[in-house]
Amino acid sequence: MDAIRFPPPPRSDRAEALRQEVRAFLAKELADLPPRRRIESWMGFDPAFSRKLGEKGWIGMTWPKAYGGEGRSAAERYVVLEELLAAGAPVAAHWIAAGELYVCIGMSEPDAGSDLAAVRTRAERVADGYRINGTKLWTTNAHRSHFMILLCRTGPGTGREGLSQLLVDLATPGIRINPVEDLAGHRHFNEVVFEDVLVAPTALIGGEGRGWAQAMAELSLERSGPERFLSTYPLLAELVHVLGEEPSEAAAAAVGRLAAHLMTLRHLSRSVAAMIDSGEDPSLQAALVKDLGATFEQELVEVARSVVAVEPWMDAASEFSAALAYALLSAPSFSLRGGTREILRGIIARGLGLR
Secondary structure, three states, rough: OOOOOOOOOOOOOHHHHHHHHHHHHHHHHHHOOOHHOOOHHHHHHHHHHHHHHHHOOOOOOOOOOHHHHOOOOHHHHHHHHHHHHHHHOOOOOOOOOOOOOEEEEOOEEEEEEEOOHHOOEEEEEOOOOOEEEEEEEEOOOOOOOOEEEEEEEOOOOOHHHHHHHEEOOOOOOOEEEEEEEEOOOOOOOEEEEEEEEEHHHHEOOOOOOOOOHHHHHHHHHHHHHHHHHOOOHHHHHHHHHHHOOOOOOOHHHHHHHHHHHHHHHHHHHHHHHHEEEEEEEOOOHHHHHHHHHHHHHHHHHHHHHHHHOOOOOOOOOOOOHHHHHHHHHHHHHHHOOOOOOHHHHHHHHHHHEEE
């Protein structure tokens, strides 16, 4: 059985200097944002805030400057994302470098959630480009987005073969976007239906038939970042605030365990960022970080509920009660988004030669 390697991430003085700049910016911009809003960070949609980040050059940071990025390191990008999430900043809107254009990701389908090799949406080659038919599900913020990165079948074969990615303008005729309400009553998820949607040949991203490899590379980045264990961090911060300087022995022990797990996850996640910087393929490590991160976030919610005697209620006067209610309703999704726990553990098992 092979070991999973997580080399120590190198220290970057430039990244740490950037951290202080980001903290000062957030302290000013989020000064009046209450915990009940900070807990919504990962789904928080604030175009004005995203435009400010774009003006700072803090979106698309690792992209080449020729494509609107900053050409900065993965370590610097990590610092910005980590500080945004720790502060509870709204991060759902900024997906393109200027913070003015929004793009959603079309991967999951009604009969192919995390099993992306089973997707059936097809883009048939025609004289004018590609004609798309199929349905995507759980597509976050599709109703607010301008474009979708669509994973679909463009060639023969099943499984991982014949998949490609297309950049689809969501204003194209034949696209229907239906909201899907979550447990918290929010409508950031969507079902997106394609009926004879025609896109130009230039919509192809990368190479035809390379969709699987491209999507896996993207997921490695998505699964390993601080968003996989910091999206409920504002709840932990509010928990510490509520417990005060003299918590019970049991509460102190519970929070201490969470802090230890958090520091370990941060080390693993930063290690993956360093591997990406050096051109390695950390798909296995990313799957492990995602699995452990989801477990941590779900445990955090249960610890918060068990050590403070308060009724979770989103409209409560108590900021802790409102934040806990939102996190409690969101927690079931933590082990689904970015790949279900079962899929991730299958990836880990294969990487370790266990199956």
